[in-house]
Amino acid sequence: MRLDRLAPTDVEALLVVLRDKGLAESSIRNVFAVLSQALDVAVRDRLLARNPASAVKRPRVAASEAVHLDVTQVGSLLDAANGMRYVDALRLIAATGLRRGEALGLSWGDVEVKPLEVV
Known part of the structure; x- marks a missing residue:
């Protein structure tokens, strides 16, 4: 997909695909962070007018209690x-x-x- 055609819905669709593939929420959040940073660079370099990931809500990772061995x-x-x-x-x-x-x-x-x- 060309950068200038990338929309927030495409970013959201990527997140859904990653969830469907069974990736952990923390991994999905990391993918989103890297993508968002890469798109920020594209905006800085004037390859994009705006970052489509900035319109997408950042994935949340639910806090969980650590499991310890007895x-x-x-x-x-x-x-x-x-x-x-x-x-x-x-x-x-x-x-x-x-x-x-x-x-x-x-x-x-x-x-x-x-x-x-x-x-």
Whole structure:
């Protein structure tokens, strides 16, 4: 589709297609954000008179409560991961409550791994 023919209804139709394909709401929101930014650049470069995505309501992501594993589930996870490449990272996460990205941002030289004691 040519940029000058892109309408807000086309953007909305894209969002519907993404929902129908089963994409998570957060992914749909990210697609919308990237598209909107790209269209802003097109407006800046005078390829478009206006951004059609600006007339579309930004997709909302419903807040949800994080799901946490209980002690038994953590033990089962660590038992299943025993001998795998990332078992030490899982132990660190279980023992400290770090998020995955925080744990992966560490260098192994920064971490002293000790056996996990389940209370």
